[in-house]
Amino acid sequence: MTVLFLRAVLLYIFILIIIRLTGKRQISDLQPFDLLITLTIADIASCAIADTDVPLLYSIVPILALFLVQQLIAKLCLKSPFVRRVFCGSPLILVRDGVLMERTMRFANYTVGDLVDCLRAKDVFDIGQVAFAILETNGSVSVLQKGAFQQPTLSDLGLDADESELSYMLVTDGAICKDAIRAAKVSVESVKKIVADTEGSRLKNVLYLQLAPDGVVRLQLRNGKVIEKRRKELDL
Amino acid sequence: MFVFVQRCATILIIIALILLFIFPQRFVNQSCRDMISLIDYALDYLQAGDIHSASVVCSQLVALYRLDAPRLKRFINHSAINAIGLCLEPALRLAELEDRIACSEKLSEAKQAIMHISEIERFEWNTLL
Numbered sequence A: 001m002t003v004l005f006l007r008a009v010l011l012y013i014f015i016l017i018i019i020r021l022t023g024k025r026q027i028s029d030l031q032p033f034d035l036l037i038t039l040t041i042a043d044i045a046s047c048a049i050a051d052t053d054v055p056l057l058y059s060i061v062p063i064l065a066l067f068l069v070q071q072l073i074a075k076l077c078l079k080s081p082f083v084r085r086v087f088c089g090s091p092l093i094l095v096r097d098g099v100l101m102e103r104t105m106r107f108a109n110y111t112v113g114d115l116v117d118c119l120r121a122k123d124v125f126d127i128g129q130v131a132f133a134i135l136e137t138n139g140s141v142s143v144l145q146k147g148a149f150q151q152p153t154l155s156d157l158g159l160d161a162d163e164s165e166l167s168y169m170l171v172t173d174g175a176i177c178k179d180a181i182r183a184a185k186v187s188v189e190s191v192k193k194i195v196a197d198t199e200g201s202r203l204k205n206v207l208y209l210q211l212a213p214d215g216v217v218r219l220q221l222r223n224g225k226v227i228e229k230r231r232k233e234l235d236l
Numbered sequence B: 001m002f003v004f005v006q007r008c009a010t011i012l013i014i015i016a017l018i019l020l021f022i023f024p025q026r027f028v029n030q031s032c033r034d035m036i037s038l039i040d041y042a043l044d045y046l047q048a049g050d051i052h053s054a055s056v057v058c059s060q061l062v063a064l065y066r067l068d069a070p071r072l073k074r075f076i077n078h079s080a081i082n083a084i085g086l087c088l089e090p091a092l093r094l095a096e097l098e099d100r101i102a103c104s105e106k107l108s109e110a111k112q113a114i115m116h117i118s119e120i121e122r123f124e125w126n127t128l129l
Helices: A002-022 A032-050 A057-079 A081-088 A102-107 A112-121 A178-183 A188-197 B002-048 B051-072 B078-096 B100-121
Strands: A092-096 A130-135 A141-145 A168-172 A206-211 A216-221 A226-230
Touching: A002 A032, A002 A057, A002 B002, A032 A057, A032 A081, A057 A081, A057 B002, A092 A102, A112 A130, A112 A141, A168 A178, A168 A188, A178 A188, A188 A206, A188 A216, B002 B051, B002 B078, B002 B100, B051 B078, B051 B100, B078 B100
Parallel strands: none
Antiparallel strands: A092 A130, A130 A141, A168 A206, A206 A216, A216 A226
16 A cells, blocks of 8 residues: 555646646646646546456545645645645746747747737737736736727726625525525515515525515516516515 | 645545555455464375375365455455465365375475465565566
8 A cells, every 4th residue: 555655646747747847838726736747646546447357446545636736735835835836836927018939939839829829819919918827827828908808897987886795585486595684685575575475476486586686576487487676666 | 725635635544554554464464474473284184194284284275365354455456366266275175086196296385375365465675566
């Protein structure tokens, strides 16, 4: 078992080094050590699942070993910026003030085509509009457009904004959602009353009942009929 | 709450792994030692021409194998354990038939298979790499 454990740890380190060397293009939305555990656990588990000749411990011990190493690396990354840089790398600036950083792009294995793809995905179709494009440690590209091309916000326009609030699903699939009712500060009885008042419908016939932030109560029955009323009208 | 559960799980996993490092290895080593010593006895008897005593030892050996095999299969590849049985069972039959040479061969094969198993659990650079 010690051998199994150490083999798993050695392979983890080996694959981690390879993933780090391949560059950030290979990973997406995950840190390298997170990606690695996702890749390897599935493969290790499948050995014991498919082969009845192999004891379950042959899969369990390496998976536990990987879990421990991943926990250790995550903790070290939290504590030390140096360790974080070693395992996750550093963000790289690919575009600065509309100018492509060729050496950085070559280092990150990014072609102009790849970069333009990423920019288009961020709704930027002209490199000249980009103030900064940064390749993050998880492989995604963050884009900051030049001031003149940024979308104005309500505060830029001097407009008042409503307080951001959630909408609450009070009933879903014929069942009352108690957590949502508690969060929306309404009573179960009032929700049941709304349902009963809606053409004498029963709770189980309700597909959903939503309380929107603007005070609109939207109810859809299973027959597809949608009813909308103001919260004040319903005494909710 | 999740962090607490995660920490508890990590501690439990460490304890479980430490136990798995100690006890399976100890059991495998003990079982292999017992079987190898019985095989050596049987081989000595066969060499001395005492086929009856060799047969008695072989039957003890098969009984020990039948007892330990299911537990060994929890830690070691099943085919490696089955390989021992495939040598020991015929060895007992051959001892009963008083075929000294064939019985010795089967016992030697069983010994090799058992030594292979004890090597799997032994910490060495060869097994690690």
